[in-house]
Amino acid sequence: MNREMIGKRIKAIHHQLNKKKIDCLVVTKPANVTYTTGFSGDDSWAVITKGRVYLLTDSRYIEQAQKECIGCGIIQRKDSLAEAVAKLLKKLKSVQAVTVEKSASLADFGELKRSVKARLKTVGNIIESIRSSKDSGEIAAIKAAASIAAQALKRTLRHTRPGMTENELAGMLDFQIRKLGARNSFETIVAFGPNASRPHHQPSKRRLKKKDTILIDFGARYKGYCSDITRCFAVGRSTTFYKKVYDVVEQAQAAAIDTVKAGVEMVQVDAAAREVISKYDLPVYGHGTGHGLGLEIHESPFLKAESKGKLKAGEVITIEPGIYIPGKLGVRIEDDVLVTDTGSKILTRSCPHTLKLSN
Amino acid sequence: MNREMIGKRIKAIHHQLNKKKIDCLVVTKPANVTYTTGFSGDDSWAVITKGRVYLLTDSRYIEQAQKECIGCGIIQRKDSLAEAVAKLLKKLKSVQAVTVEKSASLADFGELKRSVKARLKTVGNIIESIRSSKDSGEIAAIKAAASIAAQALKRTLRHTRPGMTENELAGMLDFQIRKLGARNSFETIVAFGPNASRPHHQPSKRRLKKKDTILIDFGARYKGYCSDITRCFAVGRSTTFYKKVYDVVEQAQAAAIDTVKAGVEMVQVDAAAREVISKYDLPVYGHGTGHGLGLEIHESPFLKAESKGKLKAGEVITIEPGIYIPGKLGVRIEDDVLVTDTGSKILTRSCPHTLKLSN
Numbered sequence: 001m002n003r004e005m006i007g008k009r010i011k012a013i014h015h016q017l018n019k020k021k022i023d024c025l026v027v028t029k030p031a032n033v034t035y036t037t038g039f040s041g042d043d044s045w046a047v048i049t050k051g052r053v054y055l056l057t058d059s060r061y062i063e064q065a066q067k068e069c070i071g072c073g074i075i076q077r078k079d080s081l082a083e084a085v086a087k088l089l090k091k092l093k094s095v096q097a098v099t100v101e102k103s104a105s106l107a108d109f110g111e112l113k114r115s116v117k118a119r120l121k122t123v124g125n126i127i128e129s130i131r132s133s134k135d136s137g138e139i140a141a142i143k144a145a146a147s148i149a150a151q152a153l154k155r156t157l158r159h160t161r162p163g164m165t166e167n168e169l170a171g172m173l174d175f176q177i178r179k180l181g182a183r184n185s186f187e188t189i190v191a192f193g194p195n196a197s198r199p200h201h202q203p204s205k206r207r208l209k210k211k212d213t214i215l216i217d218f219g220a221r222y223k224g225y226c227s228d229i230t231r232c233f234a235v236g237r238s239t240t241f242y243k244k245v246y247d248v249v250e251q252a253q254a255a256a257i258d259t260v261k262a263g264v265e266m267v268q269v270d271a272a273a274r275e276v277i278s279k280y281d282l283p284v285y286g287h288g289t290g291h292g293l294g295l296e297i298h299e300s301p302f303l304k305a306e307s308k309g310k311l312k313a314g315e316v317i318t319i320e321p322g323i324y325i326p327g328k329l330g331v332r333i334e335d336d337v338l339v340t341d342t343g344s345k346i347l348t349r350s351c352p353h354t355l356k357l358s359n
Numbered sequence: 360m361n362r363e364m365i366g367k368r369i370k371a372i373h374h375q376l377n378k379k380k381i382d383c384l385v386v387t388k389p390a391n392v393t394y395t396t397g398f399s400g401d402d403s404w405a406v407i408t409k410g411r412v413y414l415l416t417d418s419r420y421i422e423q424a425q426k427e428c429i430g431c432g433i434i435q436r437k438d439s440l441a442e443a444v445a446k447l448l449k450k451l452k453s454v455q456a457v458t459v460e461k462s463a464s465l466a467d468f469g470e471l472k473r474s475v476k477a478r479l480k481t482v483g484n485i486i487e488s489i490r491s492s493k494d495s496g497e498i499a500a501i502k503a504a505a506s507i508a509a510q511a512l513k514r515t516l517r518h519t520r521p522g523m524t525e526n527e528l529a530g531m532l533d534f535q536i537r538k539l540g541a542r543n544s545f546e547t548i549v550a551f552g553p554n555a556s557r558p559h560h561q562p563s564k565r566r567l568k569k570k571d572t573i574l575i576d577f578g579a580r581y582k583g584y585c586s587d588i589t590r591c592f593a594v595g596r597s598t599t600f601y602k603k604v605y606d607v608v609e610q611a612q613a614a615a616i617d618t619v620k621a622g623v624e625m626v627q628v629d630a631a632a633r634e635v636i637s638k639y640d641l642p643v644y645g646h647g648t649g650h651g652l653g654l655e656i657h658e659s660p661f662l663k664a665e666s667k668g669k670l671k672a673g674e675v676i677t678i679e680p681g682i683y684i685p686g687k688l689g690v691r692i693e694d695d696v697l698v699t700d701t702g703s704k705i706l707t708r709s710c711p712h713t714l715k716l717s718n
Contacts, residue, residue, distance in 0.1 A: 041559055059645020060558040063685055078645075079665070106468055106481050107461040122465050171537025178530025181564060183546065199419040200400055205540060286418025286437075306438070326422055 003070050005137055006038055010053060012130045017048070022123065024049045024095045026085055026112070028104040031295040032127040037069045040224055045081050046072075047088055049095060056084040082108060086115035099123050125300070132292055132300045133314035139338060141225035142294065142316055143347045145182060146336055149220040149227045150351035152176035157357060162210045162235065166190040166203035169214070177220045185219035185226035186297045196232070196330030199287055199322060211236035214357065215330055219297065226297045228318050229348055230334035233357040242331070245282065245323050246355050249331045252276035252321040256289055260319070260337055260344035266307035273321040274305075282323050285332075290318040293336060315339040316347065362429050364496055365397055369412060371489045376407070381482065383408045383454045385444055385471070387463040390654040391486040396428045399583055404440050405431075406447055408454060415443040441467060445474035458482050484659070491651055491659045492673035498697060500584035501653065501675055502706045504541060505695055508579040508586045509710035511535035516716060521569045521594065525549040525562035528573070536579045544578035544585035545656045555591070555689030558646055558681060570595035573716065574689055578656065585656045587677050588707055589693035592716040601690070604641065604682050605714050608690045611635035611680040615648055619678070619696055619703035625666035632680040633664075641682050644691075649677040652695060674698040675706065 013036065017025060027033050027046040036046050037055045041064055044057040054073040057065050065074045077084035089095050095118055100109055102124035113120055134142070156173045170190040177184060191201040192208050196215035208214070217230040232249075234242060256273035270289040277284050288304035293316055301307070301315060311317075317339065322332030333353060338345040372395065376384060386392050386405040395405050396414045400423055403416040413432040416424050424433045436443035448454055454477055459468055461483035472479055493501070515532045529549040536543060550560040551567050555574035567573070576589040591608075593601060615632035629648040636643050647663035652675055660666070660674060670676075676698065681691030692712060697704040 040561070062645075063557045064559070076645075100465070102466040102469065103464050105462050105464055106459070107483055109465055110461065124466055167537050167540055171534040174537065175530040175534040178526050178533065178562075181526055187542065198422045200423070202399070203537075 005135065006036070006071065008135070009035060009130065010048070013048060013127060014050070016126050016130065020123065020126070022099045022121075022126075024089070024092075024098050024118075025123070025126065026098060026100045026104070027127065028081075028101050028108060029127070031131070031299070032101065032103075034224060034295055035127060035131055037072050039065055039069050039072075041065070043081075045085065047085060049092060054088060056081060056088065080111060082111035082115045085112060086117070089116055089118060097121055101126070128300050131294060133312055134294060134316050134338075135314075138225060138294060139316065139347070141223045142227060142336060145185065145220045145222035145225050145227035146229065146348045147350040148177060148180045148182045148222055149218060149229055150348070152180055152220065153216065153218070153229075153231065153351060157233070160208070160214075160357065162208050162212070164208050165205050166192055166195070167205060169208070169216075170203040173216070173218055177218075180220070182220040182222040185221040185228060189215070189217040191215045191330065194327050194329060196332075197324040197326045197328065199285075199324065199330070199332065208235060213238065213242060213329060215332060217332065217334065224295055226293050226295070227336055227348065228293050228297060228334060229336070229351050230320055230332045231351065231353065232331050232333065232355070234355055235357050238355070242329055243355065244280075245329060245331050248277060248280045248282055249321055249323055249333050250353060253319055253333045253335070256319045256321060257335070257337060257344060257346070260311060260317075260339055262311055262313040262339055262341045264311050266301060266303045266309055266311060267305065269311070269319070270303050270305055270307060273319070277321065277323060283325060285322045285324060287322070290320055290337075292317050311339045313339055313341050364494065365395070365430065367494070368394060368489065369407070372407060372486060373409070375485050375489065379482065379485070381458045381480075381485075383448070383451075383457050383477075384482070384485065385457060385459045385463070386486065387440075387460050387467060388486075390490070390658070391460065391462075393583060393654055394486060394490055396431050398424055398428050398431075400424070402440075404444065406444060408451060413447060415440055415447065439470060441470035441474045444471060445476070448475055448477060456480055460485070487659050490653060492671055493653060493675050493697075494673075497584060497653060498675065498706070500582040501586060501695060504544065504579045504581035504584050504586035505588065505707045506709040507536060507539045507541045507581055508577060508588050509707070511539055511579065512575065512577070512588075512590065512710060516592070519567070519573075519716065521567050521571070523567050524564050525551055525554070526564060528567070528575075529562040532575070532577055539579070541579040541581040544580040544587060544652075548574070548576040550574045550689065553686050553688060555691075556683045556685045556687065558644075558683065558689065558691065567594060572597065572601060572688065574691060576691065576693065583654055585652045585654070586695055586707065587652050587656060587693060588695070588710050589679055589691045590710065590712065591690050591692065591714070593714055594716050597714070601688055602714065603639075604688060604690050607636060607639045607641055608680055608682055608692050609712060612678055612692050612694070615678045615680065616694070616696060616703060616705070619670060619676075619698055621670055621672040621698055621700045623670050625660060625662045625668055625670060626664065628670070628678070629662050629664055629666060632678070636680065636682060642684065644681045644683060646681070649679055649696075651676050670698045672698055672700050
């Protein structure tokens, strides 16, 4: 993370803090800590005051923090995070009120209340709302993460054969992602045949048949940023019904992507996909149509039937409609899309849609 | 998860709830939801009333919940989790006050406050304190998870050669864990040479040299339960200093394990390891000496210099002292240990300590 990029972020955060008259923000959500400090480890908080950003971490991460966090005050804590905040604030005498992110737990807030002398307040979505608009470095990282995922899938499919288990296929894919210098952005879903009707199926010992279907929902995390892709394949001759369902899902996805543009109501994008599926009298999916992604695999904005608000330029969202028929099949197609002022840009072009698994 | 096992857990939870005069507990921590319902998915809460346990989940997980959650009321939500709780409570008219786990976020608590009509209270560590004592099924699952990890490591080391990157080694290990029907219990740490001085190093492109050292900290998750193991190896001829450090860490670990027994103060176990390292004038590690593990990779109890309380029979803890010299080396040895009334039982025996990598 370079100093200029972090500087811009801190400036945007300070702008929000000033607007809300916040003196001092305690950042507890890991992705928000990474965003403001560049730190990629765990069990650490950031404290943002008017003048400075501090990272509170422990001995396990000191070397890493010194490498990653340029321009940050790095504080090695021996006590709990709440106690470390209290100690820091004692030194920073000017702080009157301390604001804590609403993503913090009741337990952490309670401990802060006991340790910190200043008045405590809470606030939600300050950093999340800034994070939802990606800068060029972040977009490049997501695109690179998508390209690594695509490459890993290509290599994996080359070795996919009837007889393999869902577990093996997932393991091979994860291995390829690692070999390409990335890691998983979440636990890979591989579902054969009717297992795909469970949108969050966990890979099992189920073996691939000669005539079968595969759903793979996976992503690579590169430089901290996530990609999220779902592809479906038919092995051997696929049924006419499966082909039809696949075609309808692809149409639904295209319809949703077509509506994406800065300023468009999110419900409109959501409805576009559902309408296509309804039109064909097929069951409409129960999950959302998409979600933001970046440092977190699921982050603001969330596109669903109840969404409020409009898309903004710079947001990166998934578009992932599906059709699920328990005991029979499941098809979902998912791409990552950048929202622009004139429409959208698909960041997962490196991973083509192809129904047929050819090897 | 069988009905009898879940039944016992619910009984123990009800006993605690009665003692604390809690009518209705909203369970928000994922591991606690799994413990009380058997459900292994995400984004779901449990509600425990005097008469029943309910799982609140969404359409993605309905099929899975019906398979996994025997004896539970399964409620498919369309709204937020907080709203789903409010709707359920409306039907259960007898509930006067609702208690929420302290691990819940301020945001979730705030939403519950707005949606639920009943009085809200908070409580910490009810289910965690029950979970910390493992039953025979849980101990068997952890032992099996350790044995899978050991097998995966053995297979991986067979293919470990100079020239490989940390990323590749980590990827191979993860692949073997998958092939054995398990998944990672956390992101595998592989650190070559001086990289091991960072206890939570992230695998990199660093290649293994002909004369080098390897630290691997990894675990398998099997049937939901975690193992957590660290092993260190020398490749080629190791230096006398590395050997000495390794030997001291092993002595420190043995000293700590020797003190483990139900009723022993946790600080005593922690001190036993540190004393050995101090005696040799080597730098004492900054992290804790161990932690509980089970459905979570880090769970109660935590063994460190500031720990309060005694070990209890049935707890499964790691014992993992280390020596870290930045720019030079890092050695940590970690095993998983069951606390018994007469001492301890090492659950990671399947994974022998061997300094030398022979292949």
